[in-house]
Amino acid sequence: xxxxxxxxxxxxxxxxxxxxxxxxxxxxxxxxxxxxxxxxxxxxxxxxxxxxxxxxxxxxxxxxxxxxxxxxxxxxxxxxxxxxxxxxxxxxxxxxxxxxxxxxxxxxxxxxxxxxxxxxxxxxxxxxxxxxxxxxxxxxxxxxxxxxxxxxxxxxxxxxxxxxxxxxxxxxxxxxxxxxxxx
Numbered sequence: 001x002x003x004x005x006x007x008x009x010x011x012x013x014x015x016x017x018x019x020x021x022x023x024x025x026x027x028x029x030x031x032x033x034x035x036x037x038x039x040x041x042x043x044x045x046x047x048x049x050x051x052x053x054x055x056x057x058x059x060x061x062x063x064x065x066x067x068x069x070x071x072x073x074x075x076x077x078x079x080x081x082x083x084x085x086x087x088x089x090x091x092x093x094x095x096x097x098x099x100x101x102x103x104x105x106x107x108x109x110x111x112x113x114x115x116x117x118x119x120x121x122x123x124x125x126x127x128x129x130x131x132x133x134x135x136x137x138x139x140x141x142x143x144x145x146x147x148x149x150x151x152x153x154x155x156x157x158x159x160x161x162x163x164x165x166x167x168x169x170x171x172x173x174x175x176x177x178x179x180x181x182x183x
Contacts, residue, residue, distance in 0.1 A: 011076050018066045026063050033077065034059075037084045044088035044150040054091060058084040089150040131181050139174035142167060 009028065017025030037058055042051040061083050069079050132143050145151040145159065157167040 011071075014076060015069070015071060018063075018069075026059060029062065029080070030059060033080060036077075037080060040081060041084050041088045043148050044085065045092055050091065054084070054087050057087055061087070085150060092150065131178055135174050135177055139170055139177065142170050143174050143178075146171060 014025050014028060017028070034055060038051055038055050041054045041058070042048070045051055045054065058080070062080055065083075069076065073079075132140055132148075135143060141160070142156055145156045146153060151159065153167050153171065154164055157164040160167070
């Protein structure tokens with residue numbers, strides 16, 4: 001594999017490197033996918049410091065558990081995204097995180113929000129958020145919960161006190177509406 005991060009290599013080549021425990025594979029993944037994973041983690045945890053910690057944990061988990069990756073079940077990127085998302089959701093659900101959030105002082109909260117807003121600014125995400133804002137209110141609420149706050153469809157159904165089938169239908173409909181903007 002070339003050392004130049006601008007050179008694209010196939011997913012099969014990356015998988016071969018990672019299965020052989022070749023560090024070039026994880027280096028390539030980090031160089032090419034860390035910003036996407038970081039953005040997803042940040043949307044869930046809303047803390048730059050915690051995002052960086054969880055990103056590192058994500059790549060350690062990818063490295064240590066690569067033997068469990070099965071390309072017949074999905075793309076490598078999707079597998080990595082699920083690892084990052086699950087780590088972020090687990091962190092937000094942890095008692096330690098909840099306690100930290102409850103005991104933060106107002107001054108720290110204001111500083112934290114200002115710093116995170118500046119560090120997390122991404123014009124591409126603003127466009128997506130603007131598109132989501134154009135959805136019908138019931139669709140927007142579900143997309144926000146599921147894709148920006150990390151809820152599962154079942155958790156969103158429980159939170160909004162609606163049948164799971166209704167949630168799934170509305171999410172599918174919302175995604176269909178969003179797809180129209182990308183055609």
